[in-house]
Amino acid sequence: MFTLVSDYKLPSSEYTERRLNLLGKIEEGTAVLLFAGRAPMASLDEAYPFLPNRNFFYFCGIEQEESVLLLIKDSSLTRSNPASNGLSARLYIHPREPEKEKWTGKRLSFEEASAISGISDVRVLEDLKEDMEEILSGSIKLAWDETDLSPLRAHLEKEMAKTEQFDTVTDISGIVTLLRMIKSPSEVKAIRTAIAVTEESLQVLEGSLHPGMTENEAKAILEAEMVKRGSLFQSFSTIAAGGKNTLCLHYPTPRDVIEDGQMLQIDTGARAGGYCSDISRAYAINGKRDSRQQALFELITECKKTSLSAIRSGSTIAKVNEETRKTAAAGLRELGVISRSEKDALEACKKYYWHNTLHHMGLDVHDVCDRDMVFVPGMVFAVEPGIYIPEWGFGFRVEDDVLLTDHGAEYLSTPQT
Numbered sequence: 001m002f003t004l005v006s007d008y009k010l011p012s013s014e015y016t017e018r019r020l021n022l023l024g025k026i027e028e029g030t031a032v033l034l035f036a037g038r039a040p041m042a043s044l045d046e047a048y049p050f051l052p053n054r055n056f057f058y059f060c061g062i063e064q065e066e067s068v069l070l071l072i073k074d075s076s077l078t079r080s081n082p083a084s085n086g087l088s089a090r091l092y093i094h095p096r097e098p099e100k101e102k103w104t105g106k107r108l109s110f111e112e113a114s115a116i117s118g119i120s121d122v123r124v125l126e127d128l129k130e131d132m133e134e135i136l137s138g139s140i141k142l143a144w145d146e147t148d149l150s151p152l153r154a155h156l157e158k159e160m161a162k163t164e165q166f167d168t169v170t171d172i173s174g175i176v177t178l179l180r181m182i183k184s185p186s187e188v189k190a191i192r193t194a195i196a197v198t199e200e201s202l203q204v205l206e207g208s209l210h211p212g213m214t215e216n217e218a219k220a221i222l223e224a225e226m227v228k229r230g231s232l233f234q235s236f237s238t239i240a241a242g243g244k245n246t247l248c249l250h251y252p253t254p255r256d257v258i259e260d261g262q263m264l265q266i267d268t269g270a271r272a273g274g275y276c277s278d279i280s281r282a283y284a285i286n287g288k289r290d291s292r293q294q295a296l297f298e299l300i301t302e303c304k305k306t307s308l309s310a311i312r313s314g315s316t317i318a319k320v321n322e323e324t325r326k327t328a329a330a331g332l333r334e335l336g337v338i339s340r341s342e343k344d345a346l347e348a349c350k351k352y353y354w355h356n357t358l359h360h361m362g363l364d365v366h367d368v369c370d371r372d373m374v375f376v377p378g379m380v381f382a383v384e385p386g387i388y389i390p391e392w393g394f395g396f397r398v399e400d401d402v403l404l405t406d407h408g409a410e411y412l413s414t415p416q417t
Contacts, residue, residue: 003196005272006230012118014186015061018179022059023073023087025175031074031135032143032172034059036067037150049233054363055145055176057274060091060117064108066152068092068128069119074140091119092128132156136163143170177368181360182378187275188403188412191361191380194231194277195401195413197270201225202281209264211285215240215254218264226270235269235276235365242285246394249355249386258285263293265396269365276365278382280399281416292392299331300398303385304415307357311383311402311409315375321357324385328353337389352395358383361401379404380412 026032036057039050052063060069072088091114096107110122123131136142142160144153160169183191205222219240226234241251242258246265258264264285269277282300284293306327310320329349332338338348358381360367365382380403388395400413 001196001200002229003193003200004230005193005197005270008190008193008230008273009116010061010186010190010273012061012116014184015059016118018059019071019089020087021179022172022175023071026073026143026170026172027141029074029140030143030170031140032071033153033156034069034145035148035150035153036062036065037148038065051233053148053150055148055173058176058180058363060119061274062091062093062108062113062117064093066094066125068125068152070131072135072140088121089119090121090123090131091117092123092125095124141168141170143172145173145176146171147173177370180362180368181370181373182376183362183380183403187362188380190273190275191277191401192412194270194272194275195279197226197229197231197272198268198277198279199414200229201270202266202268202279205266206283209283209285209287211258211260213258213285215242215245215256215258218258218266219254222266222268229270231270231272233271235271235278239265239267241265244393246396247388247390260286261290263394263396267397267399274363276361276363277401277413278361278365278399279401279413280384280397282396282398293394295335296387296389296396297398299328299335300385300387300396302331303327304383304398304400307383307385308402308409311358311375311381311404313375313377313404317356317358317371324357325349325353328385328387332387337391352387352389354388355386357385375404377404377406
């Protein structure tokens with residue numbers, strides 16, 4: 001299989017529906033501003049790769065720096081356009097500039113931006129200031145995402161602070177979080193596609209493993225396969241940790257040689273259409289787990305079964321963590337890692353099972369969420385029970401992505417065996 005995602009996009013109708021959902025949840029007489037942002041500088045003359053603000057992207061699918069989305073809910077709009085139902089969407093982008101594009105690449109045309117976003121009213125970014133002055137001169141209130149750190153929003157906030165309207169600005173980040181927590185069929189399809197790229201790349205890596213290779217070699221093989229398939233930016237920087245380095249959750253310096261008999265922890269994920277995957281695999285570098293490695297793998301597999309049973313409508317992240325830790329504690333006691341004389345196995349388990357079992361996943365690998373919200377169908381999780389045993393000199397997690405349906409948790413990825 002060779003899944004190509006270079007041009008993977010969600011349908012524009014998806015973004016139109018999301019905008020209507022947002023406007024349906026805000027007050028009449030409100031203008032919402034969302035900003036794509038700008039890549040921060042990595043050095044004096046080079047920026048980091050650009051990824052748009054995810055809340056901005058969620059409502060329009062545009063990946064061009066400094067673009068701005070303006071949504072208006074105002075019943076007076078029906079006087080000039082009865083078909084609008086009092087709702088309006090405008091997209092502001094930098095115009096095409098052939099001289100600049102020689103240096104930094106092609107910009108979107110208005111027609112291309114409209115096709116992606118489903119917004120017919122596309123304007124040059126320079127029009128935003130004048131348009132906002134006109135809008136705010138009336139009784140329209142302003143709303144935006146307070147979590148957004150983009151320079152353009154910061155500048156506008158500074159200007160707004162000089163006016164009376166500043167005290168009435170509404171933060172919509174909480175509303176957007178609740179919308180993003182429930183995935184549509186198009187979102188689930190994008191996540192499945194990202195998973196396909198990840199799993200194909202992992203298959204290539206697994207066939208290349210051998211004692212004596214380095215951690216960074218394993219990482220390079222894996223990420224090269226993702227790039228070949230069009231996932232230029234992964235969900236996060238791949239974690240490749242061998243031997244004792246598997247005891248570090250987010251091991252940052254993959255340089256060591258992986259010796260015969262050691263385990264290799266891989267934690268990785270491709271993107272498709274902006275959507276993440278997140279899969280962790282634990283490989284014996286020589287292709288055969290020893291007795292301890294196999295025992296730990298089997299215990300983590302049991303933990304994952306517990307997790308999936310606990311992921312159901314009405315449950316919570318805390319409940320899944322609690323149930324899974326019980327399985328881990330019992331298994332560690334059976335393996336002799338936790339002494340049978342230990343009165344509180346759950347407390348003792350914290351030394352070996354110390355990170356959360358799952359997290360929401362979507363446009364961000366650790367997607368925005370209300371951690372206390374009860375689970376409902378449509379949520380997507382990365383489930384990653386992990387046990388790390390310093391006395392054994394290794395540990396690992398085995399992570400898969402699941403969708404909560406009306407019938408319980410459904411694997412989106414293929415579990416490791």
